[in-house]
Amino acid sequence: MTILNKAPHDTSLTLQNCGYRIENDRVIISIQRIGNERAEDNLSGTLRLQLCAFFQGVDNRSEQLVLASTTIGEIKGQHFLTDCHYDLFFQQPTAGSWLLALQLSEWDSVDYTLCNSAYFDTLYQVQATPANFEQTTNVDEKIEESVTPSPKVPTTQKVVKKNVIGDVDGYRAINKSKVEKILKVKGVPKKLLEKLVAERPFRSEKAVLNVKGMGPAMLNKIIAELTC
Template structure:
């Protein structure tokens, strides 16, 4: 819900974060305490679709392109000039299912008609990690020993076992050889038809992937509507930049 600013201030950046975010990670989820989002652009200037993304980056960030691992993200919508989205707490799915992040950064990104631009960001210094509750060990169960006279005899290994193992090994080699001959699909250059050949990717999703170019890492496909962690994991070995 948008709230109107009492005294909007015209800033060069236009859209900014008012405050400092913090996160709590663990149990497959991320709790994000998000500061207010301000639109201080000129009157009548409505933003493009805004999206909040939480990343664990490989290096300190000062703007522009980046590399890292996505932790969570969600779309907040457009924002009218002179209005803001107030500070809120969000309970999000942790895309990495990890309770650790070396360099978490919150990025506010805006759709420009072809891709998302980072219009504001903030490194997170205040973060906590939840520790899983200890698992109680089950009480030991008394063992009942079987009299030696009733113990079943071990079955002899069939003589054909070595042959079966050899055949299985041969099939595995052929499969590995076949897999190595598959040509990787370029998510930055391939056509919609070629992207749609990826297992689990529909023509509609392929068109959205092509429209969202360019990508600097396969993980950026998670910002495309319809692409989830499971599907990205499934196709990751079949794609390239």
Template structure:
């Protein structure tokens, strides 16, 4: 299955709401824009997290579901999924909705939408608050009560990626070597890896390059579009 076909499977709009160990994902539209009669492979929807400021960051899957197949020139609208939510470790994360298609061997990334606001989990503090307790003999003694982990508020509205992450690999493939190597704000070693490893066939392939995460990819694409 070629990359151009994969690009014709898209997700548009939506958001999420976390309730304890569940997450409610809503998507306005999941479409197969291929020619009529071109049935997609089995589709998988994932809510993923990429750690901010770490460079190359492996995706942490927070929720996942199978949504079946979609015929060419057909779409699903007003989709809601109530899924088990797996909290990421402490840190600052960029969340993304990702649409994958089964190609007979593995799931391949077709489209993604990134949330603008970061999702932050604070690490439990070693500090503790002192609480007075009374033992069996009536003597007061201090007991330690560890502080609980704090989850900062999240933005529930997802914004479709406007920097072209989903098609960013095409910009990297088409860019002249000298322009790619002069991208500002990007370590030269990362740019050299991109030159050496292209052409890329998907966004996922670019994100597998050492040092390239969603934020870094957005920066590179923005520089190439100038």
């Protein structure tokens, strides 16, 4: 896929020959080379790769979305990664025309700083959902409800309390919490916390659990810390 040339923020961290392929709620990102062109004794901070979308329209609407995100660790000076492929959760943008770009950022101990970008010259088009689609669905649901008898609940049935994740919508707590608070969660590897910061915003608990190293017990622990 052809890339438009844009002025990068830091030419010492480079992206070469990038592409993407969207498959339902996943996107496969391919990069021929990610390099650190700095001196040999220079170790980069943790690097973050994001697929971003910029709205293109005539209504002067300014909007930028993060469609996919992952961290790729550190790279020593004069070293590089080749033939990189990342299978990531994909957040579909709203209806309209979007300019897509891969952005490479570096962690500076406080936040991620944008270092380099690769823009794709083919706009990504998202069609609006027909207005009557949702109405039809609602009608079908009402018909199904009308013919489905309500099950009788035994008076001796026990009420099971939901887990921490279900009670507080864990992924929303991660999306809204400050970076500093997430990184200070005790009992959780710092690299995993950095991944959560890098890959948010999340659209569901399943998306959080897809983060490498994450599990239900670990997520419960993180949410408990963020909501206490």
